[in-house]
Amino acid sequence: MGIFSRFTDIVNSNINAILDKAEDPAKMVRLIIQEMEDTLVEVRSASAKTLASKKEISSQIRKVQVEADDWRAKAQLAISKDREDLARAALQEKKKCDEHGVMLSSELAVVDEQISKLQNEVGQLQDKLADAKARQKTIILRQKTVSSRLEVKKTLDSGKVDAAMGRFEQYERKIDDLESQVDAYDLGKKTLADEFADLESDEEIDNELAALKKSMQANTSTNKK
Structure with missing residues (x-):
């Protein structure tokens, strides 16, 4: 052999x-x-x-x-x-x-x-x-x-990975809810930037109102003549 x-x-x-x-x-x-x-x-x-x-x-x-x-x-x-x-x-x-x-x-x-x-x-x-x-x-x-x-x-x-990803999505939704709650506390509260924006908006309206009055007075004077 x-x-x-x-x-x-x-x-x-x-x-x-x-x-x-x-x-x-x-x-x-x-x-x-x-x-x-x-x-x-x-x-x-x-x-x-x-x-x-x-x-x-x-x-x-x-x-x-x-x-x-x-x-x-x-x-x-x-x-x-x-x-x-x-x-x-x-x-x-x-x-x-x-x-x-x-x-x-x-x-x-x-x-x-x-x-x-x-x-x-x-x-x-x-x-x-x-x-x-x-x-x-x-x-x-x-x-x-x-x-x-x-x-x-x-x-x-x-399915372990899918289950893990599902838990991630749950955590993301919880965080979204928490963020919404934080945003809700801030509703109605004006920031300094909001205050200045309002002042600028009021000034524009006042200017437009004054111009409108002036235009109407001018038209009234013209009609009287």
Whole structure:
């Protein structure tokens, strides 16, 4: 099983648990990032063990090759001493070493393939983790913004704002009433400006009355002639 298939199972199970509990997206994002980080730690630990196995297998291959070369040298020595029986036995041992070496080489090839896949998947997971962390702040900010908008919508739909505006209108009407009461106390009372305005008005009437009398007297004198 690859990293991502295992990681997907873990994340999906946690997401389902979050949705069942109606958790918020910010917590979900943090959980996903935590799972990715935990997976990286586990995979790096597994990679270290795999690399250690590779070193051990490589060491065994070198040892088997040395043994095979040693048995070949012994076979050559036996032939030089006309001991074909010993040479045959030495070559049998060399064959066992060669077969063991082939088996170890096959194991090494499998380990190398596993290491290559691990490195590739770890690289992908690191990229995804970096992308998730970069987008985490944006997701959290969007969540806060949407939550704020939702609260505003709830407040508006609940009628609280309309009720508050209604109270404002009541207070305005009360103030209007108080102002009317204050104005009522001032009715019939003349200010200094009102007194001067009355004097100016009386003077205009007196002047107009005098002019009218003068005009009538002039007309009467004309008619007598």
